[in-house]
Amino acid sequence: MKNVVTVILILLTTTHCGSCAKILGVFSAPGRSHYFLGSALMKALAENGHDVTMISSFGEKKPPKTKGTYRDIVVTEVLENIQEMQKQQKMNMFDRENMNPFISTVFLGYMMPKILEPTLQNKEVQELIHSNETFDVVIVEQFMNDGEKALATHFKAPLIVMSTVGTNFWINTIVGNPGPLSYIPMVMVEYSVPMTFCERLTNTLLYVFAQTFFSLVVHPNQNANIKKNIPNGPDLSDVLYNASLVLMNSHPSLNQPVPYVPNMIDIGGFHVKPSKKLPQDLQEFLDNAKDGVIYFSMGSNLKSADFPPEKRDSILRAFSKLKEQVLWKWEEDVLPGQPKNVKLSKWLPQQDILAHPNVKLFITHGGFLSTTETVYYGVPILAIPIFGDQKLNARTAMNNGFGLVLPYSEITEEKLTQSIKEILNNSKYKENAKKISENFHDRQVSPMETAIYWVEYVIRHKGAPHLRVAALDLPWYQYYLVDVIGFLVLVSAVISYISYYLVRTVCKKICNKRKSKKLKKK
Numbered sequence: 398m399k400n401v402v403t404v405i406l407i408l409l410t411t412t413h414c415g416s417c418a419k420i421l422g423v424f425s426a427p428g429r430s431h432y433f434l435g436s437a438l439m440k441a442l443a444e445n446g447h448d449v450t451m452i453s454s455f456g457e458k459k460p461p462k463t464k465g466t467y468r469d470i471v472v473t474e475v476l477e478n479i480q481e482m483q484k485q486q487k488m489n490m491f492d493r494e495n496m497n498p499f500i501s502t503v504f505l506g507y508m509m510p511k512i513l514e515p516t517l518q519n520k521e522v523q524e525l526i527h528s529n530e531t532f533d534v535v536i537v538e539q540f541m542n543d544g545e546k547a548l549a550t551h552f553k554a555p556l557i558v559m560s561t562v563g564t565n566f567w568i569n570t571i572v573g574n575p576g577p578l579s580y581i582p583m584v585m586v587e588y589s590v591p592m593t594f595c596e597r598l599t600n601t602l603l604y605v606f607a608q609t610f611f612s613l614v615v616h617p618n619q620n621a622n623i624k625k626n627i628p629n630g631p632d633l634s635d636v637l638y639n640a641s642l643v644l645m646n647s648h649p650s651l652n653q654p655v656p657y658v659p660n661m662i663d664i665g666g667f668h669v670k671p672s673k674k675l676p677q678d679l680q681e682f683l684d685n686a687k688d689g690v691i692y693f694s695m696g697s698n699l700k701s702a703d704f705p706p707e708k709r710d711s712i713l714r715a716f717s718k719l720k721e722q723v724l725w726k727w728e729e730d731v732l733p734g735q736p737k738n739v740k741l742s743k744w745l746p747q748q749d750i751l752a753h754p755n756v757k758l759f760i761t762h763g764g765f766l767s768t769t770e771t772v773y774y775g776v777p778i779l780a781i782p783i784f785g786d787q788k789l790n791a792r793t794a795m796n797n798g799f800g801l802v803l804p805y806s807e808i809t810e811e812k813l814t815q816s817i818k819e820i821l822n823n824s825k826y827k828e829n830a831k832k833i834s835e836n837f838h839d840r841q842v843s844p845m846e847t848a849i850y851w852v853e854y855v856i857r858h859k860g861a862p863h864l865r866v867a868a869l870d871l872p873w874y875q876y877y878l879v880d881v882i883g884f885l886v887l888v889s890a891v892i893s894y895i896s897y898y899l900v901r902t903v904c905k906k907i908c909n910k911r912k913s914k915k916l917k918k919k
């Protein structure tokens with residue numbers, strides 16, 4: 398009997414730890430939506446039996462109960478630095494709406510590393526670095542924080558990069574993925590395909606500008622950061638192009654279909670959970686809205702309370718004349734002039750609201766999480782994009798026919814009413830939203846299962862170097878065949894010249910003969 402128990406115990410422990418791995422996640426970007434995606438993945442890995450350590454700016458309120466262990470390391474300095482910066486510059490996020498894409502690039506490239514640097518310097522992170530711990534894999538979010546990738550080298554683990562937006566030039570460069578500028582717009586611009594000549598020109602200039610800016614300013618800065626904070630830290634150039642895998646928070650139903658090298662894996666929609674029961678007051682509000690509900694939220698970074706009063710008033714006037722009910726994520730206690738059909742709440746369970754059949758329209762900033770969730774549940778959108786990838790997402794929704802875009806600067810009572818009426822009255826928006834939702838759901842396995850499979854794949858295959866494309870080992874002039882094209886141009890030039898020379902010499906000879914004949918005749 399004792400033996401049987403021992404055998405069972407051994408079996409239990411080995412089945413738990415035979416395949417369980419130690420995984421480090423680094424999601425220090427100061428945006429809640431970024432954390433939300435990162436923690437969803439890390440919690441699912443812990444739930445699958447792995448021992449997870451998560452470095453982030455937020456952390457869980459309650460430690461999640463999972464099969465494996467889940468340890469939070471919370472870096473509070475990042476958020477503190479941002480709040481400090483916002484206070485100093487009196488920064489209202491809505492002011493970033495019309496930022497020039499070149500300036501946005503400099504803003505992101507210059508500010509983000511400054512915000513993220515405290516991650517490596519954080520006391521607990523330093524303790525982890527100086528401990529003897531190692532990991533089986535390190536997952537780092539791609540967000541202007543390339544220096545953090547050196548943690549993979551330090552902990553002797555393969556590196557997985559996660560992109561919380563679709564593919565872009567940061568990702569393409571590090572895995573050698575082709576991203577032709579002729580039809581793939583940079584993440585900062587909102588071009589849709591086909592691009593006009595001027596758009597392709599701007600797109601190309603922006604790419605060259607961003608690459609140059611990153612290699613001359615951002616990367617040296619990150620390299621110094623590594624050397625300063627990680628003992629015997631590797632060179633950035635050795636870690637930057639060494640990612641085993643990239644998990645992409647995208648899917649061809651949401652984004653433009655683009656080429657992927659074999660170690661880029663789409664997991665868009667992995668964070669969406671089956672809808673849960675709503676709190677009672679919301680359930681009643683949504684059930685009782687016989688003319689339908691418009692859900693309005695500007696996401697977690699933008700506060701709708703920061704809307705200037707004149708914009709807010711036009712929005713309120715437009716809402717007050719609708720027969721539909723409006724559910725508004727509003728972060729203050731009161732809203733001056735709140736109409737009867739508007740319900741306010743500081744926090745709303747967005748996914749569960751979008752799942753309710755009475756929700757007819759989602760007015761959103763067009764952030765990637767919101768766009769994904771709306772596609773998941775097939776709800777049309779009216780997008781008011783402000784910065785980052787929001788304009789691109791909004792444009793994609795419009796091109797796919799399940800939404801309209803209302804630029805922030807153009808919000809007036811009339812325009813808002815007109816856009817809302819158009820979406821509610823014209824059934825094509827709802828139909829397209831349903832169709833795209835079907836494309837989104839039609840997959841072999843769920844996106845979360847895909848993500849877990851590939852993380853474990855990288856662990857099983859010790860970094861899976863067989864997925865790496867040879868493009869990464871080529872200097873740029875070989876990759877773009879500049880040497881071959883140069884050679885061909887040179888050869889054509891030589892052949893042309895020789896032909897020209899021969900023709901000229903032959904012509905001269907013939908002419909001279911004729912001349913001498915003529916002379917002789919005289």
Ligand SMILES: *[C@@H]1O[C@H](CO)[C@@H](O)[C@H](O)[C@H]1NC(C)=O
Pocket residue numbers: 527528529
């Ligand atoms: C790490 O290991 C070394 C030798 O193996 C040991 O001297 C040192 O105390 C260990 N450090 C910690 C923090 O455990």
Ligand SMILES: *[C@@H]1O[C@H](CO)[C@@H](O)[C@H](O)[C@H]1NC(C)=O
Pocket residue numbers: 549550554555556631635636639641859860861862
């Ligand atoms: C690059 O990745 C491989 C495979 O994961 C690993 O063996 C190697 O140590 C990594 N190099 C650096 C500099 O991190």
Ligand SMILES: *[C@@H]1O[C@H](CO)[C@@H](O)[C@H](O)[C@H]1NC(C)=O
Pocket residue numbers: 818819822
């Ligand atoms: C709604 O659509 C119908 C036709 O489908 C049209 O007659 C009506 O004027 C539209 N109403 C509004 C408010 O746009």
